[in-house]
Amino acid sequence: MSALVVDKLTKSFGGLRVTRTVNLNVEQGERRLIIGPNGAGKTTLFNLITGELAPDAGSVHLFGRDITRMPTRRRTHLGMARTYQIITLFGRDTIEHNVTLALLGLSPLRWNPLAALGRQSHLAVQARDALGRVGLEHIAGRPLAETSYGERRRVEIAMALAQKPKLVLLDEPFAGLSIDERQDVRKLLIAIPREVTIVMIEHDMDVALDLADRITLLHFGEVIVEGTRAEVVADVRTREVYLGE
């Protein structure tokens, strides 16, 4: 069974068609890289997969289940997690609290108005564990406002991984990072176990290409090339559209 099947997904904003009958079939455990120039419709495709946007036509299946009309929050409960291109975190809180919110999102405890959150030691242990995976355990108590951009990127990834997802959508995880930070995040992504399927949008070819099993090239909302790294790089359309040759 495929982890993610996108079938003829179409979306327009007014007269502008941003996604044109996109088909995608991502196998379980696969690392899929989605590339394309600015305005190709990559983030819109992510928003359609997560349910933040409703498609005009087409369908999305997650592990064989039709989720096309399902609200975003329910998709998360089915094992889908994502990160954002523009970092979207809780700036008033500590790093640990950010991850705790991610954990709480899947816990029935989130409806409890009587228990003290500070006394939920199991959440604290899980949050520290998730932060340990991204190398931020030592600054777990630090307010997010006092962290670097690279650390925030890692908090985003920690939040996604804390939810023990089956499918992770990473929207430009290397964006805005220094060379050293890119290598750190790259190592982090390599360490994610194969039980987790990864679909990633990325502009930085040097870092991202060798992470991917398969690559999909989007252009003006259409899939124009799909295949292995060698196939996509060798394809003349890739050179025309993306690599500028």
Add this chain to the structure above:
Amino acid sequence: MSTLSLGRSLAALVAVIALAALPYAIKEVYYVNIASQILLYAVFALGLNILVGYGGLVSLGHAGLFGIAAYVAAYLLVAGHGHLLAIAAALVASLVATAGFAALSLRSAGITFIMITLALGEIIWGLAYRWISLTNGDNGITVPARPAPFGIALSSARPFYVATLIVFLIAIAAAGIFVRSPFGAALRGTRDQPRRMNALGYHVWMIRFWALMFSGLLSAIAGILFVYYNQFISPQALALTASAESLLMVISGGAGTLFGPVVGAALVVIVKNVVSAYVERWNFMLGAIFVAIVVLMPEGLVPGVARLTRSIWRSRTRAKPNLPLTMGPRQ
């Protein structure tokens, strides 16, 4: 228990003892009544603060929810029903109205939410003003008597203050438990990043709905206290100015803090009742105070004073020179 939490518990205990002793320390009944007013408005502001401070949803129609409870209680008491029934019916009616508010207003946040709550508040005010057969219009409804729970008559100022204080303490404890709970954390999350919360698996609408219901419950309790305090209710208590005043209590004291709305309620009630006895243009004075707060402490009085205290403390500890313990002979 850490030193900080022990200190906080001790401070809370001292505050409760001081509040309990207040009516017996003050000789004049007038000031005891002012203290009762502060407490009942503090309950109202605490309710609004759940929504404004922790949920990021600014309501300009909460006086409507406050007023529905007050009117239902007054109507049933005048009709000859018991206090228990009147209070229960007032709470239920206000909660049903709150659910209606939620269904209509939670379709969006931001300015649209403010406008819908403003419109709903005005509709309730209009009904109170124009549905004369039910509300007695501008003449209002006079409540015959205050209750006497467990045989203790609340007809005089001091027992009424104690009853209001008990309700206030329960309300602030409930609000404290609520905001420190996982649900409270989820509510704050919806205030800061609703889209992200949705992607993390939270039902943002439902979280806001229950927050609004809790807020409506506290507003209803305050409305019942109000009608018993004044033994009278008229459309003026539901007007836009009442909603705006409660919002000012929250903002001036410190939205999103537990004690901010209490301080804000004290400020508004004291200026309205005490200062107005000495200053003719007290409205101007209240406005000037709010402008000063917004300019000098935009986060509100409680967090503003806390920030100021912290910075003074830091500057003092930094300025302290490292003096040697013993002085050597002069070279």
